[in-house]
Amino acid sequence: MELYVVAAGVAVYLAVGAIYWGLGQRGAALRYFEDAVISLIFILVVQAIFSAASQVASLAGIEINLWSSLEVSKASATASRVFWNASRRAVDLIFFVEAEKAVLASTPLTAPLVSVLSGSTGWSLSELSLVAIVYMHFSFVSEVFSMISAYMLTIGSTLTPVPKLRKLGVSLLSLYISTSLAIVFSSQITCDALTKTRLPQAVNPADWVNIASIVGDAAVELGRVMTLSLVASALATIGGIGLASAFDSITVSVLKP
Numbered sequence: 665m666e667l668y669v670v671a672a673g674v675a676v677y678l679a680v681g682a683i684y685w686g687l688g689q690r691g692a693a694l695r696y697f698e699d700a701v702i703s704l705i706f707i708l709v710v711q712a713i714f715s716a717a718s719q720v721a722s723l724a725g726i727e728i729n730l731w732s733s734l735e736v737s738k739a740s741a742t743a744s745r746v747f748w749n750a751s752r753r754a755v756d757l758i759f760f761v762e763a764e765k766a767v768l769a770s771t772p773l774t775a776p777l778v779s780v781l782s783g784s785t786g787w788s789l790s791e792l793s794l795v796a797i798v799y800m801h802f803s804f805v806s807e808v809f810s811m812i813s814a815y816m817l818t819i820g821s822t823l824t825p826v827p828k829l830r831k832l833g834v835s836l837l838s839l840y841i842s843t844s845l846a847i848v849f850s851s852q853i854t855c856d857a858l859t860k861t862r863l864p865q866a867v868n869p870a871d872w873v874n875i876a877s878i879v880g881d882a883a884v885e886l887g888r889v890m891t892l893s894l895v896a897s898a899l900a901t902i903g904g905i906g907l908a909s910a911f912d913s914i915t916v917s918v919l920k921p
Contacts, residue, residue, distance in 0.1 A: 702825040703821045710841060739851070740807075740813060741810040743810075744803045744810060745803075746854050747802040747803035748803040750886060751797075751799035751803060753861060753863070755792075757863065757878075758789055760863065764875055765781055792882070792883050795886045798890050805847075806851075816836045820833045820835075821837065823836070838905070838907035842903045846897050846900035850893035856889075857888070864878050
């Protein structure tokens with residue numbers, strides 16, 4: 665956990681509390697000191713959730729190391745590249761099939777094979793088109809999240825002690841947690857899927873003959889992880905709402921009422 669993330673929210677309340685203390689308003693100063701403690705507690709809760717998620721994920725063979733907002737930002741940036749590669753893999757496979765169709769259609773002898781190829785790859789091309797679109801947008805979302813995640817943690821933890829802004833603060837924190845976990849999980853399974861698929865080689869005659877099988881296998885594998893990623897995103901949304909409700913119910917008081 666970076667020092668500046670912890671200090672950013674806590675320092676605001678400590679500074680204001682110090683001012684009130686210097687003015688002799690001890691009661692108001694203590695309330696701001698309490699707010700600093702609350703802000704710190706919420707950051708520690710976030711890290712505890714990430715720690716628990718890491719332990720659970722390791723049992724499933726998935727590595728989730730989100731020990732700081734910097735790690736979250738780096739993981740999201742990496743995920744953006746992984747998702748983009750998945751989108752490009754799908755596009756390249758579609759392009760290869762279409763190129764082969766064009767080659768087959770260029771001569772009367774092989775032209776009848778175009779309909780055979782179209783029939784055998786139709787479903788997989790449709791699936792790959794969906795994969796290309798979904799992962800392209802996953803890449804965009806991950807890139808944006810990598811840039812704003814640290815601010816979400818800092819602002820969220822800073823706003824949680826403020827009664828009128830508490831809901832906004834806990835919403836930012838819950839969105840930060842759920843989105844981070846969903847992105848990292850989706851990135852890892854997508855990266856594994858990319859290692860199990862390959863692009864056919866134009867110089868390899870066997871790939872031209874077996875193109876339907878190659879594209880079909882890729883469509884199944886990429887479609888599988890796309891579905892899991894969409895499910896993870898849906899669960900992250902539901903979990904984020906649940907976390908926001910749970911956070912909002914947390915009451916911390918170090919001062920006697």
